Amino acid sequence: MDQATGTGLRIVVLVKHVPDTQFDRHLGGERSTTDRAESILSELDEYALEAALQLVEAHGGEAAGHRITAVTMGPAGAVTAVKKALQIGAHDGVHLTDEALSGSDAAGTSLALAAVVRHLGDVDLILTGMASTDGETSLVPAQLAERLDLPQVTFAAMLELTSDDDGAWLLSARRDNDTYSETVESGLPALVSVTDQINEPRYPNFKGIMAAKKKPITTLSLAEIGVDPGTVGHSGAWTEVLTAQPRPARSPGTVITDEGDAGIRLVEFLASRKLL
Numbered sequence: 001m002d003q004a005t006g007t008g009l010r011i012v013v014l015v016k017h018v019p020d021t022q023f024d025r026h027l028g029g030e031r032s033t034t035d036r037a038e039s040i041l042s043e044l045d046e047y048a049l050e051a052a053l054q055l056v057e058a059h060g061g062e063a064a065g066h067r068i069t070a071v072t073m074g075p076a077g078a079v080t081a082v083k084k085a086l087q088i089g090a091h092d093g094v095h096l097t098d099e100a101l102s103g104s105d106a107a108g109t110s111l112a113l114a115a116v117v118r119h120l121g122d123v124d125l126i127l128t129g130m131a132s133t134d135g136e137t138s139l140v141p142a143q144l145a146e147r148l149d150l151p152q153v154t155f156a157a158m159l160e161l162t163s164d165d166d167g168a169w170l171l172s173a174r175r176d177n178d179t180y181s182e183t184v185e186s187g188l189p190a191l192v193s194v195t196d197q198i199n200e201p202r203y204p205n206f207k208g209i210m211a212a213k214k215k216p217i218t219t220l221s222l223a224e225i226g227v228d229p230g231t232v233g234h235s236g237a238w239t240e241v242l243t244a245q246p247r248p249a250r251s252p253g254t255v256i257t258d259e260g261d262a263g264i265r266l267v268e269f270l271a272s273r274k275l276l
Contacts, residue, residue, distance in 0.1 A: 007065065008064060008065020008066045008067065009055070009056065009059070009065075009066040009067070009124045009125065009161075009169070010066075010067055010069070010120075010122060010123050010124050010125075011052045011055070011056065011066070011067070011068045011069070011123075011124060011125045011126075011127060012068075012069050012070075012071055012117060012120065012123050012125070012126045012127070013045070013048050013049045013052050013068060013069070013070050013071070013085065013090065013126075013127045013128070014045065014048070014071055014072070014113065014126065014127070014128045014129075014140075014144075015041055015042065015045045015048075015049065015070050015071065015072050015081045015082060015084075015085050016041075016042040016045055016072060016074075016078075016081060016129075016132050016134075017039045017040070017041065017042075017072060017074050017077060017078035017079075017080055017081040018039055018040065018041075018042040018132055018133050018134040019039050019133075019134055039077065039078075039080070040080070040081075040084070041080070041081040041084040041085065042081070042129060042132050042133050042134075043133055043196075044129030044130060044131060044132065044133055044196060045081075045085075045128070045129040045132075046088070046129075046201035047129055047130075047194050047195070047196050047198055047199060047201055048127040048128050048129045048193075048194050049068075049070070049085055049088055049089070049090065049127075049201065050088075050198075050199045050200070050201040050202060051127055051156075051159050051192075051194050051198055051199060052068045052090075052125075052127050053068065053088070053089045053202070054159075054199065055125075055159060055161050056068060058161070059161060062091060067091045067092070068089070068090045068091050069090065069091065069092050069093065069094060069120065070082045070085035070086065070090040070092075070093045070094070071093070071094045071096070071113065071116055071117075072093075072094070072095055072096070073095075073096035073097070073101060073104075073109065073112055073113060073116070074095075074096075074097065074101070075097060075102070076097060078095065078097065079093075079095045079097075079217065079219075082094070082095055082217055083212060083217070084204070086212035086215045086217070087204035087208045087209045087211075087212040088201070088202060088203075088204050088208060089202070089208060090215075091215065092215055092216045092217070092218070093215070093216070093217040093218070094116060094120070094217070094218045094219075094220060095217060095218070095219050095220070096112060096113075096116050096220045096221075096222075096225070097219060097220075097221070098221050098222040098223075098229070100222055100229035100232060100233045100235075101222070101232055101233050102233050102234065103233045103234035103237060104232050104233050104236070104237065105237040105238055105239045106135070106137055106139035106140050106143060106238075106239075107143065107236070107237070107238045107239075108231065108232035108233060108236045108237055108238075109140050109232075110139075110140050110143035110144045110146075110147055111147065111227065111231060111232060111236070112222070112225070112227055112232050113140070113144055114144055114147035114148050115225040115226060115227045116220065116225055117144075117148060118148075118225075119220065119224070119225045119226075123189060124169065124188045124189050125171070125188055125189060125190060125191075125192065126144070126145075126148075126150070126189075126190075126191040126192070127191075127192055127193075127194060128140070128141045128144075128191070128192070128193045128194070129193065129194065129196075130154075130155055130193050130194060130195050130196070138154075138193070141154065141191060141193040142154070144191060145191040148191070150189055150190055150191045151186045151187070151190045151191070152190070152191045152192070152193075153171070153173045153175070153184055153186060153190065153191070153192045153193070154175070154192075154193050155175055155176075155193060155194075155195050156173040156174065156175060156192050156193065156194045156195065156198060157174050157175060157176045157181075157194075157195050157197045157198050158173065158174035158198060159171070159172070159173050159192065159194065159198065160172045160173075168187060168188075169187065169188040170185060170186075170187060170188075171185065171186045171187070171188060171190055171192070172184075172185050173185075173186075173192060176195075176197065254269060256269070
């Protein structure tokens with residue numbers, strides 16, 4: 001147990017299976033949903049996982065009773081994100097999968113994930129990336145905190161856990177803005193989204209990859225967490241894609257050949273596009 005508080009931390013890190021940014025993204029199906037055939041653990045979620053690992057390591061690690069659970073929702077292939085998190089260092093994983101989840105927007109996603117967190121029981125800290133690399137809305141962390149009635153810290157660039165005079169956990173986070181930084185504090189439980197400036201995520205090593213094979217992954221359905229299928233997926237979505245079409249091919253650029261007036265023509269070109 002941690003000497004300062006006498007209790008182990010339970011940290012949940014949300015991880016998402018997203019299309020690999022090295023490839024073009026595509027929409028498919030009748031409802032224009034994202035094609036996730038070539039997907040990986042969201043890069044921005046790796047910063048949240050690293051933040052969790054550093055917090056745990058700073059306070060005695062697993063031997064002190066601390067535990068990190070990687071949680072994802074999605075089709076069968078989404079479990080890959082959890083497996084990668086386990087290789088990096090998470091202690092166990094949870095995969096929420098159900099056909100009714102297909103087409104969930106931010107509202108449906110936060111509703112389902114809130115139910116997963118409640119199902120897990122006592123959770124001290126929820127960490128997320130600042131956004132997913134597919135939707136890039138940054139909506140889910142705020143919605144999840146609201147549904148769970150938790151204090152929320154957004155876009156944290158530094159995290160630290162200490163204890164108050166009574167031995168209770170105290171979270172300190174620095175948020176960086178364009179011209180200033182601010183430090184905010186919160187008790188636990190809480191939800192924090194972190195930026196890609198907070199740390200440098202580690203890579204899974206051979207030992208971690210082998211150890212991950214023995215770490216438990218719990219698979220849950222909507223019925224098991226008490227969620228009505230009609231409140232998630234396409235039927236429960238607050239938003240809808242009405243139409244979608246492929247991005248048009250890039251048109252050839254304008255070539256200006258210098259015949260003594262290239263400078264003038266360049267200025268005119270930029271001015272015509274209101275870039276000056």
